[in-house]
Amino acid sequence: MAKDYRFVMLDQRGTGSGALRCPGLQTQVGSSDIATPTPDAVAECARILGDTAPLYSTDQSVADFDWLRQALGVPKMVVDGVSYGSRTAARYAIAHPHNVSKVILDSVLPHHATAADSLYLTGLQGQARMLRAACEVAPACGYDPAEDLAWVVRHRSPADGVKIFDTIVNYEFEDPTYRNPDSGDVIGALHAARGGSAGWLDGLVKGYTTEDVAPEVYSSGLHAATLCADQRFPWGSASTPVPARQPLLSLTARFLPASATWPYTTEVATQQGFIQTCLHWPAEPAPSNPASRLPDVPVLLLNGDRDLSTPLEWAQQEAALAPRGKLVIVPGESHSIQNRERGHAGRDAVISFLRST
Numbered sequence: 001m002a003k004d005y006r007f008v009m010l011d012q013r014g015t016g017s018g019a020l021r022c023p024g025l026q027t028q029v030g031s032s033d034i035a036t037p038t039p040d041a042v043a044e045c046a047r048i049l050g051d052t053a054p055l056y057s058t059d060q061s062v063a064d065f066d067w068l069r070q071a072l073g074v075p076k077m078v079v080d081g082v083s084y085g086s087r088t089a090a091r092y093a094i095a096h097p098h099n100v101s102k103v104i105l106d107s108v109l110p111h112h113a114t115a116a117d118s119l120y121l122t123g124l125q126g127q128a129r130m131l132r133a134a135c136e137v138a139p140a141c142g143y144d145p146a147e148d149l150a151w152v153v154r155h156r157s158p159a160d161g162v163k164i165f166d167t168i169v170n171y172e173f174e175d176p177t178y179r180n181p182d183s184g185d186v187i188g189a190l191h192a193a194r195g196g197s198a199g200w201l202d203g204l205v206k207g208y209t210t211e212d213v214a215p216e217v218y219s220s221g222l223h224a225a226t227l228c229a230d231q232r233f234p235w236g237s238a239s240t241p242v243p244a245r246q247p248l249l250s251l252t253a254r255f256l257p258a259s260a261t262w263p264y265t266t267e268v269a270t271q272q273g274f275i276q277t278c279l280h281w282p283a284e285p286a287p288s289n290p291a292s293r294l295p296d297v298p299v300l301l302l303n304g305d306r307d308l309s310t311p312l313e314w315a316q317q318e319a320a321l322a323p324r325g326k327l328v329i330v331p332g333e334s335h336s337i338q339n340r341e342r343g344h345a346g347r348d349a350v351i352s353f354l355r356s357t
Contacts (some may be wrong), residue, residue, distance in 0.1 A: 001351060001354055001355075004354070004355070005078070005354065006072075008068070008072065010064070010065065010068055012061055012064070012085075012088075013055070013056060013060065013061060013064060014056050014219055014221075014222035014225065014226070015219060015222060016216060017216075019214075019215040019216045019219040019221075019222070020048075020049065020056070020215065020219045020221035020222045020225065021048070021215045021219070021221060022041070022044065022045035022048055022049075022215075022219075022220060022221030022224070023044075024037075024038075024040065024041035024044045024045065025037055025041045025042065025044070025045045025220045025221055025224060026213075026215055026219075026220045026221070027041075027212070028041050028210070028220075029041075029210060029220050029273060030210045030212050030213045030218070030220065031213045031217070031218035031220070032166055032170070032209065032210050032273065033169075033223070033273055033274060033309070034120070034162060034165055034166040034169060034272045034273050034274070035162075035163075035166055035209060035210045035273050036159070036162055036271055036272060036273050036276045037273060037276065037277055039280045042224065042276075042277055042280040042281060043280060045220075045221050045224055045225075046281060046282050048221070049221065049225060053225050053229075053282070053284060054229060054284045054285065054287075056222055056225040056226050056229065057225075057226060057229035057230055057287040058087060058088055058091050058226065058229075058230050058287065059091075059287040059288055060287075061088050062088060062091050062092045062095050062096075065079070065088065065092045065096075066092070066095075066096055066099065069096075069099055075099070076098075076099055076100060076101040077099065077100060077101065078100070078101055078102045078103070078104070078354065079092055079093060079100055079102075079103050079104070080103075080104035080106070080338075080350075081104070081105060081106065082106040082107055082336050082337075082338060082339060083106070083107045083109060083309065083310055083335065083336060084109055084226075085106075086105040086106060086107065086108045086109050086310075086318075087109040087110070087111050087230075089103055089104070089105055090103065090105060090111035090294060090318065091111050091290065093294055093295050093297065093299075094111065094290050094292055094294060094295065095290075097295035097296075097297070100295065100297055101297060101298075102297060102298045102299070102300070102353065102354070103294065103297060103298070103299045103300070103322075104299075104300045104302070104350060104353065105299065105300070105301045105302070105315075105318060106301075106302040106303075106336065106337050106338050106346075107302070107303060107304070107307055107309065107310040107315075107335050107336050107337065108301055108302075108303055108310055108314050108315040108318045109310050109314060110314050110317055110318050111290065111294075111318065111321075112289060112290060112291045113230055113231045113232045113289050114232055115232050115233055115234050115252070117231065117232075118231045118232065118233045118234070118274050118275060118278070119234070119252075119256075119261075119269045119270070119274070119275065120165075120269060120272055120274055121260050121261060121269065122311050122313050122314060123165075123169070123308055123309075123311050124165065124261050124262075124263075124264045124268070124269060125260075125261070125262065126308060126311035126312070126313060127146070127149065127165075127168055127263065127264075127308060128146035128149070128262065128263050130178070130305070130306055130308060130311075131145040131146050131149065131178065131187060131190075132144065132145060132146055133305070133306075134177060134178040134179060134187060134306070135179075135187060137177070137179075141179075141187060141191075143191060145187045145190055145191065146263050147263070148187075148190040148191050148193070148194045149164070149168075149190050149263045149264075150262060150263035150264075151194045152164065152190055152193050152194055152201070153263065153264055153265060153268065154265065158265065158267035158268055158271050159271065160205075161264055161265060161267065161268035161271075162268055162271050162272050162273075163205050163209050164201075164205060165264060165268060165272065166208075166209045166210070166272075167186070167204055167205045167208040167209050168186055168308060169308045169309055170208040170209060171183070171184070171186050171204070171208050172306060172307065172308050172309065172334035172335060173334065173335065173340070174208075176304065176306040176332060176333055176334040176342075177306075177332070178306070184200075184203075184204045184207070184208075186201075186204055188200070189201040189203075189204050224277050224278075224281065227274065227277065227278060228277065228278040228281035229284065229286070229287055230287060230289070231274070231278060232289060233245070233249075233275070233278060233279075234248055234249045234251075234252035234253075234275075235248035235249055235279075236248070237286035237289075238278075238281070238283065238284050238285070238286045238287075239283055239284065239285055239286045240283060241283050242279075242280065242281075242282065242283055245279050246279065249270060249275065249279065252270075253266050253267075253269075253270050256269070293321045293322070293323060294318075294321055294322040294323065294325065295323075296323050296324060297324060298324050298326075298353070298356070299319075299322040299324060299325040299326070300325075300326055300328065300349065300350065300353040301315050301318060301319050301322070301325055301326065301327045301328065302315075302328050302330065302337040302338070302346050302349065302350070303315035303327070303328075303329055303330070303337070304329075304330045304331075304332070304333030304334045304335065304337060304341075304346075305329055305330070305331055305332070305333070306332060306333060306334045307333070307334045307335045308334070308335075309334075309335040310335060312329065315327055315329075326353075328345075328346060328349045330343075330345055330346045333346070338350060
C-alpha cells in the first residue's frame with residue numbers, strides 16, 4: 001500500500017509522549033473502561049488536570065486532526081480510526097467533510113453519545129448474544145451460558161458483578177472463543193460457579209481485571225477527561241452540577257427495565273466505571289455531540305462478532321448513518337481487527353477498500 005499512500009500516525013494529545021498522569025486512577029483502573037475507581041482517585045485526577053481538563057475532548061482532537069492535515073499540505077486524507085479512534089475519525093469526517101476522501105472505522109464507537117452508552121447497556125446485553133454464539137460452536141456446550149452468567153451475577157454483590165463484566169470484556173483479548181482451556185475457559189468457569197464451584201471463576205476474575213499499565217501505554221487520566229467531557233449520562237452532559245447527578249442517576253435506575261441490563265443487573269450498570277468516574281468529575285462546559293450522518297464518502301466499518309469492548313451492535317448503528325458505508329463483520333474475532341485479527345479477512349477488506357477508486 002505504501003506505493004499509493006503515505007501513512008501518518010497521530011500521537012493524539014494526552015497519549016504516548018505527552019501522556020496524562022493520574023497516579024491513583026492509573027493504579028486502580030489501569031486500562032479498564034469498566035473497573036470502578038474510588039471518588040478520591042477521581043478527585044485527585046481532576047485536581048492534577050485542573051483548568052486543562054476540558055482540553056482533551058474529542059472536539060479538541062478533531063481540531064488537531066485538521067492542523068495535521070494542513071501541516072502535511074494535503075487537501076484530503078483517508079482517516080482510519082480504531083476503537084475510540086473510530087469516534088474521532090467519524091467526528092472529523094462530519095466536521096470537515098470536504099477534507100476526507102475515505103473513512104475506516106475499526107471496532108466502532110458511535111460518534112453520537114447517548115445515556116444508554118454511558119450505562120454500557122449494549123455491552124451488557126451483548127454478552128448474552130456472544131456467549132450463546134460461542135457455546136453453539138461444535139462441540140456445543142449443551143447449556144445456556146447467558147443463564148449461567150445471570151444466575152452468578154444475582155448471587156453475588158453488585159461490585160462482584162462489575163468485576164465479572166470487566167473480566168469477560170478483558171478476556172476477549174486473550175481468547176475470542178471464550179472456551180479455550182489454555183486461557184481459562186470463561187464459559188466453563190461460569191457454568192462451574194453456578195454448579196457451586198466458584199474457585200475457577202474467582203481465579204479468572206483475579207487474573208483478568210484491572211491491568212497495571214503505564215500511562216504511556218494507556219492513560220486512565222486521559223480516558224477520564226475525554227469520557228467525562230464527551231459522554232451523555234442519565235444526568236445529562238458534563239455541564240450538569242455534581243450535586244444534581246446522583247439523584248438523576250437514581251431516578252433513571254428506578255425506571256430502568258430488567259431487560260435493559262440482562263444478564264446483568266441495574267446495579268452493575270450504574271456502578272461500573274463509565275458512570276462512577278464521571279459521576280464525581282467536576283462540571284465543565286459540554287462539547288459538541290453531533291447526531292448528523294456521516295458525509296457522502298466511502299466508509300468501511302470493521303467489527304468482530306465476538307467484540308465486547310465495542311459490541312457489533314454499535315457498528316451496525318454507525319453503519320446506518322453512513323450513506324456509502326460498508327460493514328464487514330469478521331467472524332470469531334474480538335476487538336481491534338487491524339491490530340489483532342488472527343486471520344486476514346478484515347485486513348484484506350481494508351486493502352481492497354484503499355485500492356478501490
